[in-house]
Amino acid sequence: QVKLVESGGGVVQPGQSMTLSCAASGFTFSSYVMNWFRQAPGKGLEWVAVVWFDGSKEYYADSVKGRFTISRDNSKNTVYLQMNSLKTDDTAVYYCARNRIADSWGQGTLVIVSS
């Protein structure tokens, strides 16, 4: 069955960097667009970024453009989110999800940006 497992979250100071990973299994990873979403504590859902099947295209939310980079390694069935210049507003649970329609989600990884 489809499985997505995020990792790499934790506590980081403002201005620092962090890289999240999402390991996929149970489907042909290279055939699917992959997304990152996030949810700040007590708030709604927010889309963060998407990467195309072959990594040829990426799109970002305005709130992270220029600071975050999404990438994928189809040989490792993994999608990444490199987060630079982190702000306290980036504190959230980060989820990866498969497909344009987000038909399968991971359990999420918590990122806390705090001094």
Add this chain to the structure above:
Amino acid sequence: EIVLTQTPLSSPVTLGQPASISCRSSQSLVHSDGNTYLTWLHQRPGQPPRPLIFKVSYRLPGVPDRFSGSGAGTDFTLKISRVEAEDLGVYYCMQAAQFPLTFGGGTKVEIK
């Protein structure tokens, strides 16, 4: 950016009774490929979102048939024919017609 407006914000329900949630979009969600990319998701406290319905009315595998989606263009509805205890939580609509993907503000379904 497409704005999705969900109503109501909160829906107190009696178990076994129906519930309905509306999602209105600021623009048509019909993509150039002809598909209408509207997804409904359910989230329980402390859990990740669970997608229920995609492309307006297609239930994902394992989703009970008491959930149904309908609508077209800019107006969409999620209906639960008979609410069960496991259905409580927050429901979101999400559009994937264009980037950035956006969500409605959420509707909390709770016991009356």
